[in-house]
Amino acid sequence: MTQLSDLRKSYERAELSEEASHADPGEQFSKWLAEAIAAQVPEPNAMTLATVDKRMRPSTRVVLIKGFDAQGITWFSNYESRKGRELAANPWAALQFHWVELERVVRIEGRVDKIGEAESDAYFASRPLDSRIGAWASPQSQVISSRAVLVANAARYGAKFLLQPPRPPHWGGYCLQADCWEFWQGRKSRLHDRLRYRLGSDQQWIRERLAP
Template identity: 90%
Template sequence: MTQLTDLRKSYERAELSEDASLADPFEQFSKWLAEAIAAQVPEPNAMTLATVDSSMRPSTRVVLIKGFDAQGITWFTNYESRKGRELATNPWAALQFHWVELERVVRIEGRVDKVAEAESDAYFASRPLDSRIGAWASPQSQVIPSRALLVANAARYGTRFLLHPPRPPHWGGYRLQPDCWEFWQGRKSRLHDRLRYQLDADRRWTRERLAP
């Protein structure tokens, strides 16, 4: 059996220099995300969301990005889930994308707010029928006696709403407005490239290199 201490990889695919990177982190992110999609890495839209509860205990989970622009990074979920409850208490969070095949990581920090109801309605209407029923059927993050409850709930709401389930009042979108980005590119000998973008007092992005 291979020992964990023996697992090593040399990162040699690419580099990230100040001259080659874009001045706007949203544009740099758009470029890297497009490259991840083009490279057909598994689930390039998957990101880890980190939140903190009222006792300062952190938790993470994987969610899917559903949009981004100068306003921020958007995803959709159950407002009554653990992450929803934690964001209601502490609206600051962090996101991370890890594209293993490209030897790249993107970290994003900022404040999270709910998106407008119309935006949540529009996205919910675009989801497959099973996913829309599932949003009603699952009391996300709550303890349940068995999977049978989910199946029964799905059948009940499917019968109730047929082909037109409305968006549940407890379900919708969040948007993280970044004030800090970090782009990490793996390099040989563990001398990785790390570029951080932070908003200054004038709401302009300052780019700086971090030691790996």
Template identity: 75%
Template sequence: MDNRIADLRKSYEKAELDEHAAAPLPLQQFETWLQQAIDGQLPEPNAMTLATVGADGRPSTRVVLIKGLDARGLVWYTNFNSRKGQELAANPMAALQFHWVELERVVRIEGRVERVADAEADAYYASRPLDSRIGAWASPQSQVIGGRGVLVAQAARYAAQFALSPPRPPHWGGFRLVPDRWEFWQGRKSRLHDRLRYRLDGDTWVRERLAP
């Protein structure tokens, strides 16, 4: 690879993040930034990196999509038998990260993870396009398969079995990360970036500036 990769750099100068102007609660600050990402028509503003740790201590990451947000936490949906599902079953602690490149912003969130209620998962599953609902049955997520033909055959099988009304698979549902720590990063000139951390101390959110 061309060694000029070491010379790639950018000056971040689009905005600032002042602790005195930031929202007193992290959820409020996040909702403001997420809405700005949506309003700015950024590509997939709801994409977030999910980090989990396996029983062997090996961390892993993948990109998932946030599908719910309220005072209880952030929700995404997946196959419980996938690698992330199995890791969360064994160690229900995780981290999320949003990276809105065009806004020069990053949000990091940490906390414990719980499954969403069946009724909530059922409602979301029913709202998905039919192909996606069939796909939840067809894909043995994270397992080794012989080729794409396996997925195509499985999709055809379940489409024939369920027609227009597939039920939610028992191995598929939602997770909710309940935050106890948030960090908001705004790129700034000369690498003197703004970093605000919100950490939960009892029932109170403590807001602090961190050195970049």
């Protein structure tokens, strides 16, 4: 059996220099995301979301990015889930993308707010029918006695709403407005490239290199 301490990899695919990176982190993220999609890495839109509860205990889970523009990074979820409750108590969060095949990581920190109801309605209406029913059927993060509860709930709401389930009031979108980005590119000999962008007091991005 392979020992965990013996697992190693040499990162040699690419480099990340100040000259080749964009001065705006949003533009740099768009470039890397497009490259991840073009490279057909598994689920390039998957990102880890970290939140903190009232006791200052962190928790993480994987969610899917559904939008990105000047306002921030958008995803959708159940407002009454654990992450929803934690964001209601503490709106500061962190996101991380890990594109293993490209030897890249992007970390983003900032404040999270709910998006408008109209935007949530529009996205919900675009989802497959079973996903829309699922949003009603799952009391996300709550303890349930068995999977049969979910199946019964799905059948009940399917019969109630047929082909037109409305968006549940407890479900909708979030948007993280970043004030800190970090781009990590794996390099040989563990001398990785790390570029951090932080928002200065003048609301301009400051780009700086971090030791790996």
